[in-house]
Amino acid sequence: MGEKFLMKGNEALAEAAIRNGCKHFFGYPITPQTEVAAYMAKRMPKIGGTYLQAESEIAAINMVLGCASTGARAMTSSSSPGISLKGEGISYIIGSDLPCLIINVMRGGPGLGGIQPSQADYWQATKAPGHGDGQVLVFAPSSVQEIVNLIGQAFDLAETYRMPAMILADGMLGQMMEPVEFPEVVPTPHEKPWALTGTKGQRKPNIVNSLYLQPQELERTIIERQKRYDIIREKEVQVELQYMDDAEFAVVAYGATARVVKSAVSKARAKGIKVGLIRPITLWPFPEKEIAAAAKQVKAMLTVEMSMGQMVEDVRLAANGACPVGFFGRTGGIVPSPAEVLAEIEKMAGGAK
Amino acid sequence: MVLNMLIAGFGGQGVLFMGKVAAYTAMIEEKYVSWLPSYGPEMRGGTANCSVCIDDEPIGCPIVLEPETLVVLNAPSYDKFVDAVQPGGKIFIDSSLIEAKCIRTDIDAYYIPCTQMAKDDDLSGLANIIMLGKVLKETGFTTFDILCEAMKKCVPAKKAHLLDANLKALKLGYDYAE
Known part of the structure; x- marks a missing residue:
């Protein structure tokens, strides 16, 4: 632990993601999380990373899907209505067994709702982030420091279990400033034999896909995924x-x-x-x-x-x-x-x- | 709690910056601190406010609903928040812009013509900082030296030429006697 900074939750979140090896951010601005994108826009070009403002939330999450399939650490960030738009892509990422980080700085809903803090997306995050039998890891920080601490874990566990992780924050946490320090990051190496990195003629091509037209095969993939979920329920609870x-x-x-x-x-x-x-x-x-x-x-x-x-x-x-x-x-x-x-x-x- | 302050005014009066400088004193003194702005339509020309909590203990709710210290920089903010001040609390009023006189007897009211003072001393735009100096004088939430140090941290490098004016404004407010 080193120097303390007084930072907004949104900015600390972005800085923590960069320190944890995220080099690719795809997003679309929405209050109250716009500072995440603004921070990324400022920092990513300086570290040789990607900041890309997509044409919509739907485009952004599908860019994450593409980027994650290469094994790179990718993330997107939005607020409630924007997360609804990402639902399809999130389901595809679950179905493709890819890790990534999704930020939801919640605001009031339904519909466009309002821009003030809310926690009305609990059901969406924990029950149905997208269609189908699938889950995402959901972390709920309650301070700016905890946002920072959980970002690294979220990336690590997403890669360990090959699934999306979500930080479920809200407008208050995103907008408030608190003192924060950035812990030394010890990168956990994750083997990614599934990643699309080019075969170089050395191995069979990997396929990233969420379409299984044979029901027996689809059921098998879902059951295998559920076994991972059981391990997560056993090992990864934090309270x-x-x-x-x-x-x-x-x-x-x-x-x-x-x-x-x-x-x-x-x-x-x-x-x-x-x-x-x-x-x-x-x-x-x-x-x-x-x-x-x-x-x-x-x-x-x-x-x-x-x-x-x-x-x-x-x-x-x-x-x-x-x-x-x-x-x-x-x-x-x-x-x-x-x-x-x-x-x-x-x-x-x-x-x- | 060391400081439990709500600052309110129009967007553009420096409500958020004033809160940020106060918050930085806690960074220097290694205390717990939270700074929470209003955001959204308020920032686009309406009323803006900012909650600052400084404490020796971790801060629970960062929203200041019942301030011990209230700073109001315009009349609508005075009307909206004067009744929320905790009994025994303090209200700081920019008397150049707010005509009202506080009729509550259970709180201390301070009238500082910050906006006029800023104009008279060629410190245009620094009424908020003049006010911060007065808030420090009456609440003692930190020392004058630490507040100046916090100001140095808050003025960005590319605006370094404005630092002296800000420090002068702090002193002006600190020394102001009604």
Whole structure:
């Protein structure tokens, strides 16, 4: 660790991607993530990389598909409506078993929605980033430093498991500045025998493809992919627990919302309410075991999101009836206030103590 | 919390830059800090605001909804935020542009004719920095030397010729007595 910089989430994200060996960025501007593209436009030419502003989000994700098929580290970045446009390409990349990094700095939806922070793309990211039986790794940082720390992991795991990884941030994290340091990057070498690098007459051609007209063959590829997903569910879950040791109540929240919840949980603790925080850092794979265990420990849980209630469904599945799971959310670009969350915690705990 | 500040004004008054200079003092003092701008339509000529939190502890919510320190550089911002200030908090008003007088008795109000001062001293465009000097004087969120050091970090190399004027503006605000 070295010098600290005061940087916007979007800029720190771009710098971290470059430091982690990403040399190819394909994007299309959209608020609130435009600084990612702007930073890349400034830096990439200086390091011999590619910055390409495509004619649309659809073009950008398909450029990522092409670039990733050569084994190079490629990424794209957008915000909610733009990610919807990328859905087809994401599905093709999943189906082609290619690694890449996708950034979604979420804003309010549906449709063009608004430009203020939101978490209403949880379902899209974790359930159906594109059509078909497929997943992407989903990381949900809650600070600018964590964005930086997760970028390297996202690239590494994407290459380990040959699948896209997504950083699911939001307008608040993208726009805010915080002190950040860039850890020394130790590149993890990944063998890529599948990459299209030219046979030079030495080997059989590789084929990158997502079309299988024989259903038996398609089923086989999907089942093989699902086996990788099982390993990921077992090995790659990340979650932060705070004040959970003696907790009688728990709040589950991720990303920027988890910061608001942390402020509220501290205030509730000061009032004598034994409440803890469960913060999923990976949304897929989801920390099912940790939430199941907590559900047996606490009297009730509350999920807080910037949506009308999306992750809460996964929390309820994981809790599996072991405790009631309530929900509180604001949406459309409104960030819940610590006071609102505190009021909900007090309600859960049976009134102010 | 060392500083829990909301700065509000028109786009172009230097709301975000003022917040950035304040935020850099925390970098120098190795404290936790967050700087959060309003973004979108506000930046294109409407009202802009900026939340700055400095603390010895990690910062939870970076949005300042109930400021301890409120800086208002135009009348709409005064109307919008004056009631949000925490009891015991401080409000800093550019009295060249805002005629209103604060009627709340549970907060301290400071009236600084920053825009006029900037004009009189040939520091046009630096009303925000004059204000920052006064904010420092009344809140003591850092030292004057550290604030000057932060200013040096925030003025980009290609605008280095503007540094002296900015430092002069800080001092002018710091020494201003109503």
